[in-house]
Amino acid sequence: MKAGVIGLGAMGLGMARNLFKQGFLTAAYNRTSGRQVDLQVEICATPQALAERVDVVLICVSADRDVLEIVSAIAATVKPGTVVVDMSTVSAATAVQAASLLQDRQAEFLDAPVSGGVEGAAQGTLSMMVGGKAAVLERVRPVLAAMASRIEHLGEVGQGQACKAVNQVMVAGVNQAVTQALAFAAAQGLDMDKVIDVLAGGAAGNWFLQHRGKTMTQALYNPGFKLALHHKDLLICREMARQTAIDCPVIDTTLTDYAELMAQGFGDEDISALFRLKWKK
Numbered sequence: 001m002k003a004g005v006i007g008l009g010a011m012g013l014g015m016a017r018n019l020f021k022q023g024f025l026t027a028a029y030n031r032t033s034g035r036q037v038d039l040q041v042e043i044c045a046t047p048q049a050l051a052e053r054v055d056v057v058l059i060c061v062s063a064d065r066d067v068l069e070i071v072s073a074i075a076a077t078v079k080p081g082t083v084v085v086d087m088s089t090v091s092a093a094t095a096v097q098a099a100s101l102l103q104d105r106q107a108e109f110l111d112a113p114v115s116g117g118v119e120g121a122a123q124g125t126l127s128m129m130v131g132g133k134a135a136v137l138e139r140v141r142p143v144l145a146a147m148a149s150r151i152e153h154l155g156e157v158g159q160g161q162a163c164k165a166v167n168q169v170m171v172a173g174v175n176q177a178v179t180q181a182l183a184f185a186a187a188q189g190l191d192m193d194k195v196i197d198v199l200a201g202g203a204a205g206n207w208f209l210q211h212r213g214k215t216m217t218q219a220l221y222n223p224g225f226k227l228a229l230h231h232k233d234l235l236i237c238r239e240m241a242r243q244t245a246i247d248c249p250v251i252d253t254t255l256t257d258y259a260e261l262m263a264q265g266f267g268d269e270d271i272s273a274l275f276r277l278k279w280k281k
Contacts, residue, residue, distance in 0.1 A: 002026040003143050004054035006047055006070055007088075008037050010223065011114070012060035014121030015087070015147040019058075022146035027053050031061075048077040055079075056143050059086045063232060064094040071098040071109075080106035083140050087128070089113045089168070089229075091236045092158035095131060099157045108136045111157055113164035114148060117224045119211065125149040129167070131160035165240055168233040171225075172254040174208045175274050182217060183278035192217040212272040221269035221276075228267035231258040 001024060005016040008030040016039055019025040028037070029044045037043070044050040051057055051074035059070055067090050078084065084107055086098060095111035102109050110132035120126040128148040130137050137144075137153050144151050154163050181204075185195045196213040199205060215221070234255050241248045257277055258267075266273050 001056055001140070001143055002054045003056040003058060004028060004044070004050040005058045005060065006050060006074075007031070007060035008039075009060065009062075010118045011087075011121045013037060013039075014118060015058070015060065015124075015126075017122070018124040018146050019143070024056075024143050024146055047073045050074070051078040051082070055082055056140050057082060057084045058143075059084065059088060061088050062229065063088075064090040064236075067094055067098055068101070071101050075101050075105055075107075078102065078105050078107045082107045083110065083136055084108065085110045085112050085140065085144070087112050087114050089164050089233050089236075090161060091240070092131075092161040092165075095158045095161045099132070108133065109157060110136060110140070111160040112144065113160055113167075115164070115167050116148075117211075119224065121147070128152070129154055129160040129163040131155060131157045131162075162240070165233070165237045168230065169237050169248055169251060171208070171230065171271070172234060173250045174206055175271050176250060176254060176257075178206070178209050178213065179216065179272070179275040179278045182213060182275065186217070186279050208272075212270065215270075216272040216275040221266070221273040223268060223270045225271050226267065227258055227269055227271045227273055228262055230271050231255060231262065231267070234258070 003019055003024040004027040005012055006029045016025055016028055025041050027042045027044050027050045028039055029047050029050045047070050067086055067088050099109035110130055112128050112130045114126040114128050116126040124147055126148040127150040130153050134153055154160050200210045234251050238251050257274055261273055
């Protein structure tokens with residue numbers, strides 16, 4: 001199978017590199033022209049040109065409107081039988097709309113958002129949540145396995161994005177708990193590295209504490225997952241919660257905190273920058 005990647009940001013480029021290593025990557029496209037990428041494949045001038053050349057189109061962009069613009073563009077040239085896999089984080093409704101844009105071209109669509117951060121994208125160890133036809137997923141599973149160590153079929157189109165929304169709410173809760181707890185630890189005058197090491201191996205251990213704990217306590221917030229992007233995702237989650245009458249106060253709290261940090265110019269930092277608000281000394 002010939003695969004092409006649309007979107008070569010921090011996540012997309014890492015995934016594209018792993019596809020290349022496994023011999024799947026044929027072409028790539030990035031909206032920001034002139035960006036230097038170390039991929040020895042054709043860099044297409046348009047999404048339409050990429051869609052003509054591949055059997056599997058993989059999309060990794062930032063927002064709902066971006067996904068719909070890309071899918072609308074490739075619908076003009078995509079071949080019948082092509083599988084379009086969207087790995088962006090968007091609403092379930094957007095996934096359903098994207099799938100409908102491809103129906104007349106007899107192309108298949110999977111919504112397959114991922115979790116695992118830039119580390120997972122670089123290492124090929126992402127977790128992937130897939131909505132769409134099970135048979136279509138099995139057809140492209142070898143391609144997806146080059147990027148993800150866990151691939152789970154959740155159901156029909158849109159269910160992958162619904163699961164990713166659950167992930168984003170949980171990430172918000174973990175971020176709140178870890179940053180607040182570490183601020184509490186700092187106030188006790190504890191050795192922060194030792195605190196993080198011992199807690200990471202116990203019942204309170206989690207990925208975020210292990211991978212972001214020491215950097216945040218050193219005021220290092222290099223983006224693994226940009227705060228502004230999580231803010232965008234949580235807006236989607238808030239609307240989904242409203243539609244289903246589910247009370248998720250962690251969503252509103254985190255949106256408020258992120259908005260304050262974004263107003264201060266920290267939107268492009270990692271979400272661990274929430275520590276700025278918890279520990280101000």
